[in-house]
Amino acid sequence: MKKNMIALMMLFSICIVLTAGCVDEQNSSAGISDSDSGGMIVAVSVLPQAEFVEKIAGDSVKVIVMVPPGADPHSYEPTPGQLRDLSNAKLYAMVGSGITIEDNMIGKIADLNPEMVIIDCSEGITMSEMEAHAHEDEDEHDVEDEHDAEDEHGEETGMDPHIWTSPANVKLMVENIYGGLVELDPENEATYFENKNAYLAELDALDEQIKTTLSGKEGSSFMVYHPAWGYFAEHYGLVQVPVELEGKEPSVRDMQNIIDEANEKNIKVIFVQSGFSTVSASAIANEIGGEVVEVDPLAKDYIDNLAKVAEAFEKGLA
Incomplete structure (x- = not known):
């Protein structure tokens, strides 16, 4: 009986270890792109940036995406596994336009990984204000109603963080990512340059395609x-x-x-x-x-x- 109890306890302990390992692996892999080939680790905030990095660097990098598929970048908080991955990253390509996850993390990044190079993908992009509610007819309500509307919706809407929805902006984001990769890995500058220009050509073709669609x-x-x-x-x-x-x-x-x-x-x-x-x-x-x-x-x-x-x-x- 005692031997059976010991065997059961050992089996239970093994199950706990294996389960914990699986959970940790899932939490960690949720932030890593499919191109996990063991190269230089590059962190990005949102999924479209993963394509930008991989189009330039190819299989020479492993990309960590801080906001996984289906999550809201305005409210998502990174998992411990993602933060652990981030502590090993050589480069963090921030969107830089004010998305909430970056605003919340920026104060912690230096302590988490002081050697990591941080680039701002929004550099060179002209920011626009966030769309405000334009549905209220201001002539139909008094100053008190206007004050209530300000309390409900916020007097200041801030800048629109979704800069990547324009191919013209993405071209600048790609240039900024390219600069960060070259800074860290100058030996592969020629490859990065060729890949970057090829992707810029794809973005130009996309832009023309969309213009035709919306003509x-x-x-x-x-x-x-x-x-x-x-x-x-x-x-x-x-x-x-x-x-x-x-x-x-x-x-x-x-x-x-x-x-x-x-x-x-x-x-x-x-x-x-x-x-x-x-x-x-x-x-x-x-x-x-x-x-x-x-x-x-x-x-x-x-x-x-x-x-x-x-x-x-x-x-x-x-």
Whole structure:
């Protein structure tokens, strides 16, 4: 009996160790891209950046992505496994545009990995202000109502952090990443340079493809739940109409004004992204006889994804 008990306890202990190992492996691998080939570790904040790095460096790097698929960069907190991976990184390519995960981490990074080179991918990019609620008719309510609206939605909206939704901005991000890679690994500068230029050519081709897709649609409006597509809209001459701002659901009055605006502009599609509530978007779609369509600003396969997003927008433009 005693021997059986000892055997069971040993088996139980082994199971605990194996289970803990599996959990830790899952937490760690959630932040590492598929190109885990054991090279120099480069950390990025969002998935599209992983493609930018890998297009330049190829298999010579291992990429850590701090915001995994389906997570919200405005609220996500890195796991202990991701932070451990980050402590071994040689380079961190920050988006640099003010996404929450970077703002929350920037004070900890120096202590976590003081030898890591940090680059700002937004360097050289002209930032735009975040889309504000434009649904309230200011002539219809008094100063007190305006003050309430400021309390609800925030007086200052800040700058739009979603700089990667414009191929023109991505070209500058790629140049900044290239500079960081060369600084750390000058021996491979020629390879990085050739790869970078090849990817810039892909981005130029994507830009022309999207312009063709959206030809004749300049000035048209599209409605989104979360205003992640401001730079895309600006680059292609479109108007983004947001439902929410800074994670806040629209008020009852906002909802009615959004519905009125959609009807006025003949908008029949509300674009949403994974990780955000679709309740308000679905309610608006029901009222306007429209539909809810998902588009992803955080997909890793940047070239293919943005081409598909452009096609979706073209069908939903008013």
